[in-house]
Amino acid sequence: MTAPLIERSSAVRRLRQLGKAMTTPLLPDDYLALINPLWSxxxxxxxxxxxxxxxxxxxxxxxxxxxxxxxxxxxxxxxxxxxxxxxxxxxxxxxxxxxxxxxxxxxxxxxxxxxxxxxxxxxxxxxxxxxxxxxxxxxGDFTVPDPPPAKMLFLVGGSGITPVMSILRTLDRRDSIPDAVLVYSARNEDDMMFVHELRVLALRYQSFTFYERFTDADGMLTADQLDDVCPDWAERTTWACGPAGMLDAFTQHYETYGLSDQIHVERFTLATADGSAAGGEVTFGVGGPTVDVDGATTLLEAGEKAGVNMLFGCRMGICHTCDVPLASGRVRDLRNGDEHGEPGEYIQTCVSVAAGDCTLSL
Amino acid sequence: MAFSDVREYTHLSDEEIEAIGAELDEIRREVEASRGQADRDYVTRVITLQRRLAAAGRITLFASFFPPAWLIGTLMLGSAKILENMEIGHNTMHGQWDWMNDPEIHSSNWEWDTTQPAEQWKHSHNYIHHQFTNVLGHDNDVGYGILRMSRDQKWTPYNLGQPIYNFMLAAFFEYGVALHDLDIESIRKGEKDPKLLKKQLKQIGDKIGKQALKDYVMFPALTGPFFLQTLTANFTANIMRNFWSYMIIFCGHFPDGAVHFTEEELEDETRAEWYLRQMLGSANFDGGKFLHLMSGQLGYQIEHHLFPDLPSNRYAAISVKVKDICKRYDIPYTTGPLYKQYGQTLRTIMKLSLPNRRTSDNPAPVAPREKRRLRDDERPTRRSELGKWSGAASV
Structure with missing residues (x-):
């Protein structure tokens, strides 16, 4: 990420340094935010x-x-x-x-x-x-290069339209949508977001084809129907976004044809709480060591066994020395059985066990 | 000797001890399940109030040449520092507000307006003090390595100076706290890892430097010709905070009735016994809402020690239930007005400046035991298992 605008001017930067020295251990922002919450x-x-x-x-x-x-x-x-x-x-x-x-x-x-x-x-x-x-x-890397490839295909299901919308609007602003096909599935017309805007785009651009699929009436789009809606799909760079089932089907389809590197996929997956998962693969730090942990070994113990240098204190859940943010997955608090699965949520590793696969930010 | 031999508990059966533990667990569960908007509103209100007070105090001190402005500015700044250290900083660093999942009010990154680096505080206080509360040789809060607070600690002629050390500790309490995690005792015995010591000292030095630059250079300089007036105002505000926090903290574990323990009671301690030790080792003081706010709810020291990471605004309600448990099981619940609690603390400090045979033992502050007492040099200086701590101290 580039430096925020406010940090680019050296005068402002020096002023901030001065402000920091005056407001330590807080930041000037902490006081300015009292005036306007966005000034931080x-x-x-x-x-x-x-x-x-x-x-x-x-x-x-x-x-x-x-x-x-x-x-x-x-x-x-x-x-x-x-x-x-x-x-x-x-x-x-x-x-x-x-x-x-x-x-x-x-x-x-x-x-x-x-x-x-x-x-x-x-x-x-x-x-x-x-x-x-x-x-x-x-x-996220679900993006279209600039300039875009000559032939594109967007496979979209439901709310998976949102990133594609941002892409199409940007191309539209440059007045140049290249040869692009959008295959968009929703339950029915009322449920199809941006449908009017997309129809207008399709009218304005010869090069843009909009295929609407209403699954209540016509059923889900299957991978082998792709030939019907977009016969030259194999020649197109593809972006797919939608429900997990749909994405799995299409990635497999592309794999079968040896075209895996031609499809970009965006998944909106949420770890689900079914309350039964106990233990799982725990990753210590994104890209760090991964170990198989049972549902009775605390994440702290597991980390120590795996040779990870983990911070700890009381080992009984009172001092919060061992807290680390959860990157993904779910954990269970041994004391009360509560599950935690908010990405970025701090968990106490000394009293938490894995509830399925999870990753800790270390 | 087992924990159940502690005199205050001999009448309790193992089943009763477990039942008390279960009741306290239940209180924790109820509070955890009911944390919500009202609690968040409470802490954000206190934080907003504190920041406005600090800003108003600093601004008022631009007129520090005018004595009433000096006085009001100093009082506002001192109160802001007290609020920040006690109700906001101390409690946030305990993780009391972590449940809000708000990165701006979180134990992992809160830094407080005093000279002790938050990271060292979380180790020496949240872990050592709260886990090994009042256990001689483990808990550095017993006299801060400077004062003799228990008849069980060996007397030396050094202790004759206690009235003076006590005054100095009170006046410069923030520096006493800054050195809290160094473990003076182990340095004295030459057992401290010099590398770790160097790291910790650097961290403390950096923090002291930043604090001093702010209070004793920048703001005085900004007021130009009134440099000295602003400097004395800021100094007074810091001293005011020091005396106040010293008094509140010493009232937590040293009034009569708060018991000290030795490592023998720690052996095979269950969670329920840990609860009991916290109740017996802590003392409350009575007061109104304002007093409790300014002392970070540490007038509910017993409740705080039972549930150090539950939101402080809940301690008042929790105390009603804890008192009821104590009554039903005939367990002491030490409390009294602030002046009385501090008076008893001060008396103990004065008395213990003399050898044991010179003074009477008002309510025995140490649990009686059967085995020979360990000598000071036989006790461990401090828990040493620090995990990543020793490596992380430099950040």
Missing amino acids: QRELRGRVEKVVPETENAATLVIRPGWGWTFDHAPGQYIGIGVEIDGRYHWRSYSLSSVPLVEGKTVSITVKAMPEGFLSDHLVNGLEPGTIVRLAAPQ
């Missing part, structure tokens, strides 16, 4: 400006980021958003649907309320404009 770079933050309904159960959140945001994301990337509900921050990742740098000083994400996703439901139905949210910088 301690954590990336944003204010929800608008909540625009897209379909019955999906909405676009327009967010004005605070200090430290760079507005230079690549179309197709996603951001993390942290929302406070009942005193606690919950984090999720959503693809940006906005075009970099243009739409004023805001970014937007489009969220679909999932039947059991209490957070997505809150974002769509419960978020008031003016709410301050936490943000995590854009990341």
